[in-house]
Amino acid sequence: MSNSDQQSKKSDIGSVTPPPENIYEDHAHDKTALPEDHPAVSTGKSGMQYLGTGLLCSLIAFGGFVFGWDTGTISGFVNMPDFKNRFGQINGSGEHYLSNVRTGLMISIFNIGCAIGGVTLGRLGDIKGRKVGLMLTMVVYIVGIVIQIASVSSWVQFFIGRIISGLAVGSVSVLSPMFISETSPKEIRGTLVSCYQLMITAGIFLGYCTTYGTYHAYDDSRQWRIPNGLCFAWALLMIFGMTFMPESPRYLMEKDRIEDAKRSISIVNKVDIDSEFVEHEAAIILNSIEIERRAGSASWGELFTGKPKIFYRLMVGVVLQSLQQLSGDNYFFYYGTTIFKSVGLTDSFETSIVLGIVNFASTFVSLVTIDRFGRRFTLMAGGFGMSVCLVIFAAIGTKALYNGPYGVDPSKSVGDAMIFLSCFYIFFFATTWGPGVFVVCSETYPLRIRQKGMAIASSANWIWGFLIAFFTPFIANAIHFAYGFVFFGCSLFCIFFVFAFVPETKGLTLEEVDQLYTDYTPGLAFLDFRKEVDNTDKV
Template sequence: MALFYVQGLPIGWMAIMLAVLASMGGFIFGRRSWYSLQSVPCPASPQYDTGQISDIVLMPDFLLRFADCGDPTDSSTCHFTDVREGLIVALLSIGTLVGALIGAPTADLLGRRYAMTTWCGVFMIGVLIQITTFHSWVQFAIGRLVSGLGVGALSAAVPMYQAETAPPQIRGTLTATYQLFITFGILIAYCISIGARGISGSGSWRTVVGIGFVWPVILGVGILFMPESPRWLTARGRYDEARRSIALARGIPDSEADNHAVVHREVGEMRAAIDLESKEKAGWMECFNPRRKQLYRTLLCMTLQMFQQLTGANYFFYYGATIFQSVGINDSFVIQIILGAVNFVCTFGGMYIMEKFGRRWPLIIGGVWQSAWLFVFAAAGTAKDPTENKGIGELMIVSACLFIFGYAMTWAPGIWILIGETFPTRTRARQAALATASNWLWNFLLAFFTPFIVKAIQYRYGFVFAACNLTGAVIVYFFLYESSDLSLEEVDDMYCDPACRPWTSRAWAPEGFPSRREFAESKTAGDRAQSPAGKKAHGEMDVQHDEHVMRANGAAASPPAYV
């Protein structure tokens, strides 16, 4: 039974459950991102010495075991060499980059669910390697590399699975839960560290690392009880299973799946698109084929993932401690929780905005908003030292929070939504992997180079990010198509329509429909026509809709044969 209706079409509880459960991959991403981020030395400033590193790396027992110590019994005499600390940090980022790329063929070969379960297992092996080490920092670093493989693969697979299984009417909201759980994972990691820092001995750092077992177990086991992606099933000719998968997401009884108009139409759209795609190759090189704007879409999403990092969001987590110190907040845990809480809470607003207002304009407005507050932040910090001027410090804190407010509601969830819904089914896994790898690459580059850049130009670094935000907004305006309220197959048709331009894409609808609104309303007729009196009328509408689908895919204008 349907849980509720959107635009006259049913939405089942399973659609909500699969999105929330799959988003546990974002929770894992969030914890690992926090661990990677906070392990990197923060930008140095005249008043802030060498900066803040991970709470784990500062734990006394961890230092005594893995650092170079003048006195083996006194952690205050211990320190990490730049090479050792750099390898411990960098290997996770390298692992995520590789994992994102090799996760694509795994998702295509095993299916989205089994691939996620497999990579959850890889992540847990990495955790096990880390917590079983006693005095070998190399083993700990290798464990982070293995965990990174799992995180990278999940970061590509989860948004793709969510987009492929979610009903189009709420796809933005459900896919945005991935970003919500990333922020939740970051916040929980902060809280766990507060509790663990009071544990004596190796229990302090082993607890923080070892608790990472919980989340992949929930995802790896729970996802097996969720429906498989109907598009992956359709691509393999498993039409009955695809219909049941759609019916579960829609809250339609299994006994009605074969005859229900909504299921009938959606499977028809998938088959028409996949039949067309089957004439083309699906290898890595196809991702860079100019035909059907494959190259265009690959480069666009890789660029948007790059600019998500270049927004400067991580910059505030790096540099936040300095300005918070200026107003008397010296505990790094408190600083992390304040910024993490703002990020998490505001993401709820992002879920609403990306569904209500589409993708393009929130990203454009968000880019301008973020640029403005970065400019204020950088100008204030350049004019006066915030550690010596409380008023400037307070202004910079407000600027940082308002930046995160805008980022969490636009660029943070929006880019992950686009990764799941921009590509055609046949090459979606590979293109999503390339885009996600771009995110991880720039995450690593920023983490590595930020300390050197800020040492040279200090708060003026904010001006660089302000310019990047404006550039990102311009790229969205001129190159990104509006994909809200369309099925994934219709998004593919829109990108391939030579008459459609990004700035006019909001009004795009398949041939024969004057507007996207009327096109969406034509779909709702299928649910309204379930009574015997409406069967005939619905049948005529559905045939008309199928003809438009087939024409858009270059096929004969006749309804597809359903198995």
């Protein structure tokens, strides 16, 4: 770097007026004092005026579409005749089939790739920036898709391709919510991070529709190669969209690119770069970064020893991400076509489309609930709703579905009721735990270890996803619909965990969330009576 560049950086740093007081140390014992003593400078915007910001963040959130597309298509692939003929085995009667082991591996190995990718490729966000990191992961994703499409008869080749594409999607699951959280205004941060889940549900729904269409239109490899081939379009669209995005201002500040950070803040918030709002936001971020630089080295070990309460915050993220899987959503999404065949439906692909519509439409509700009702209430209400649906689903599936032995003479009315309950379950999940977990995790960690914390938490999600996807065929064959009672128990635990361990972060800046954890008492979240920050610039 030239001397003039270095002098420019120092000049930029000096041009940011620091906050009047240290936002952490001076209020280390008063969580409610911060917003009152240092009120946020308003952009003067109404809700509709955040539309441009929302569109920018939706480009980042499109990474969720890539993940959802895989979920929506793979459940259809394993039921397609050509796919079974190419990658399956032959039974005693000469028919091709996919064994439980092979089905479980081909579906679930994607999650292992995601778990590894979140920890490894996710580091690109700290090295190259959030924006370039997302673009590079899409290149890796394309490589994995090429390997899958090129598979002729080797299920191992298809298996390897899914691992590689999983590496990319795992990285996206870390970088996209983190990028949105660091970029979006605090007033609508929950809504915008929820857009990541909205894109996941859009991908699932359109994946269902596409496999339904190719299943009925073709009888050769186009059944599954066309849906896979469309992945190229999604990856290129993601890369193209990133060219319009400004880099995360917090990443830029961390790299001492002060003017670039201020420009990013002004673009996202649609205000002049010389405005008081930009100066105020830049000063708070810079002050926070300076505090974090003094607090630790951002090593992996700091996840266990760092302050304030870094290990506790890590565990909150890990448990929330684990419970998102253990609540049972992928039981329906990965094996939806198989589940509804067992209740007597002749075309279970159609039911999957219905579930996809409910999932996608319900997620729009979450764009309102997360920021209006807060993180805690939304997650606890969702846990209660999912529990009710799951216990009834499991009970009638176990006791009332079949008039004889399991699998013989299913009752259509009971089967219809189970589909109805599945739709209600997905409504509760999509409006609460689907987006809510990504929102909370994206807010929980300080900047210096945000990528590492989110990578570990996301890895827990992917590992549980692998275990559920792999073992579900075996468990469902052994205990059938009683499997729902397992997810019922986990959904009940969701309520308790949020009640006791997850503090409310609605309305706080990311720097204020760090302050919140300074005095927070682990296990006593329900004693934190701060319902929301008393902001004067609410949407």
